[in-house]
Amino acid sequence: MPGHWRPAVLVGARAESPTARTLVLKAEEGWPGHRPGQHVDVRLTAEDGYTAQRSYSLAAPAVGDTVEITVQRVPGGEVSPYLVDEMAEGDRLEVRGPLGGWFVWDPASTDPVALFGGGAGVVPLMCMVRARRAARSRALFRLVYSVRAPDGLLYRAELRERAPGDAGLDVFLAYTRTAPEGTPRAPARVGVADVNTHGLPAEFGPMCFVCGPTGFVEAVADALVALGHDPGRIRTERFGASGGPR
Amino acid sequence: MGIISRGFGGRRRTAEDARVPPGQYLTDGFPVLSAGPTPRVTEEDWRFSITSEAGDTVTWTWEEFLALPQERPHTDIHCVTRWSKLDTEWTGVGLDTLLESVDTAADFALAYSHGGYTTNLPLEDLAGGQAWVVHAFGGEPLAPEHGGPARLLVPHLYFWKSAKWIKGVRLLDHDEPGFWEQAGYHPYGDPWREQRYWGD
Structure with a gap:
């Protein structure tokens, strides 16, 4: 169940390439955990209340209430340039998830x-x-x-x-x-x-x-x-x- | 108001805004969404069937299907993964036309596809000029990755309801969740009410 929108704060970031950045986000009111392969919806809200939403794959298992996404900058994009270039530690957004129950690997499985x-x-x-x-x-x-x-x-x-x-x-x-x-x-x-x-x-x-x-x-x-x-x-x-x- | 993302400006749309459901963004491309390999179905092998709740089945071959009255829906489409595409043009047969051959009092339908995909809809959402089985996009034969030879088109619901590589529709007295509907996605999927996931 994806549940509700959860406030999250950027607690760390790593440049992965000239055009991609990993964002480390702490869900301030908790994160239910996720399975590898699942994704998360991200919502950004501007000062005037305008919002934009996108989906991103989760890049790492959760550590407590902290999750990671890696975002590739799309030239001319509305959301990814903000996430890759602008967003600073301490800035906030909202996350909803985890989402997707099909493209997931079960860590208990021994199959190749x-x-x-x-x-x-x-x-x-x-x-x-x-x-x-x-x-x-x-x-x-x-x-x-x-x-x-x-x-x-x-x-x-x-x-x-x-x-x-x-x-x-x-x-x-x-x-x-x-x-x-x-x-x-x-x-x-x-x-x-x-x-x-x-x-x-x-x-x-x-x-x-x-x-x-x-x-x-x-x-x-x-x-x-x-x-x-x-x-x-x-x-x-x-x-x-x-x-x-x- | 929710959490403000400092420094986020966003890009507001204007005239087209009213045509884009909440939480969606416009794309000029035609993204592909599917869960597995693209099934390769030849027109020769293609069949489309409707099975009533009593178990009676009507089947069309490709030639029979193309001989039915063809419609050209012009519509906007909305994918749950948040892209919307305006003014798409399709060619195909209305479900109303296809359902004329079937004696049914069913309330629900389960569309099923080559490759094993399924999706459920209330039967009333397939009737009344709201749904088609389409075989062309923009005047060109529908590409396999977009569901060719033929796919369902139900544009008033999120696009996962528009089953690619459609093989048939089973009419049912009860609602039977399909592939994504069992995997956390909303049983109905109205983009204007943002029915994306269970509980929305």
């Missing part, structure tokens, strides 16, 4: 998991990776993360120098436009060969989570079906025009 993130579509997948660590899960995890260029990489340090709790997590970075020097794979969109090589075999019966822009989600989900994965075990989530998830 294949994650496919395109651009900021990695955000709910990162929540799953972090929840796996927090739950000390040993479930086999593969993350295929498609990103235009190295400077767009979110969670760079955390994905490169993985925490001890991340044993059993494999990460493959697929650059689509510009790759760091020495990268064996030439920059290209993720295709069936990448899904085959860097995902998990259909015979393992993994749960597959695919999140990103429509073209990415269509390509990866089609590739998974073509490779014999059960369509019922492929869960997708797409970006809307806002650049926010779904």
Whole structure:
């Protein structure tokens, strides 16, 4: 149940890339907790009472009443430039959630998991990776993360120098436009060969989570079906025009 | 007034404002929302069925469906994920036309799709010129990611009710929650009353 709008205050922020920022928000009247993959509605209110609402994926498991979202700035957007560039610690907004009961990973599950993130579509997948660590899960995890260029990489340090709790997590970075020097794979969109090589075999019966822009989600989900994965075990989530998830 | 976000200006709309339900924003794009892979259905294999509460089924092939009177709804659509799109143009068959072939006194309907998706509606929301099975968008065949070959179009409700890849409609005496309706989304979904989630 998403419940009511809850006041929240910005208690921390991290630049993740030149265009994306993680906001650490403390729900001042409490947060009911959430499952990895769920999202939250955010409401901003201007001085004159005008409001705007958007949905964002939760980027990390809750710590008490504190939640994290990662927001990608949409050029010309109404809400994301404020969240990425303007909002300062101590500023407030409202949150409602958690929302979404389908695109979620169950930390108690031992099934193998294949994650496919395109651009900021990695955000709910990162929540799953972090929840796996927090739950000390040993479930086999593969993350295929498609990103235009190295400077767009979110969670760079955390994905490169993985925490001890991340044993059993494999990460493959697929650059689509510009790759760091020495990268064996030439920059290209993720295709069936990448899904085959860097995902998990259909015979393992993994749960597959695919999140990103429509073209990415269509390509990866089609590739998974073509490779014999059960369509019922492929869960997708797409970006809307806002650049926010779904 | 609620919590003020210091420094947030926002972008107020003007004339179009009245057409945008609360909590929504306008988009010129056509975002895609679905829960799994896009089913690939050929027109050759396509069938559309309506099953009455008594269990009687009427089925149309693609050719039979295209031979029915075609309507061209021009309408605004509203997705629960907060985008609204104005002045969309569709081509398809009105549910009123399709329901003429069915003898029913049912109160509810459950639309079901290739890929397993379902969504529930009161039958009265499918009647009275409010709902269509559409096969073209903007004069072009409906793309698979948008529900092609054909999808339901019920624009007065949030767009998850407009089931993509529609396969048929079951008419029921009781309300049976569909896919998102079981997953926390509102059983009815009126955008003007902001019925997004359970309890709204």
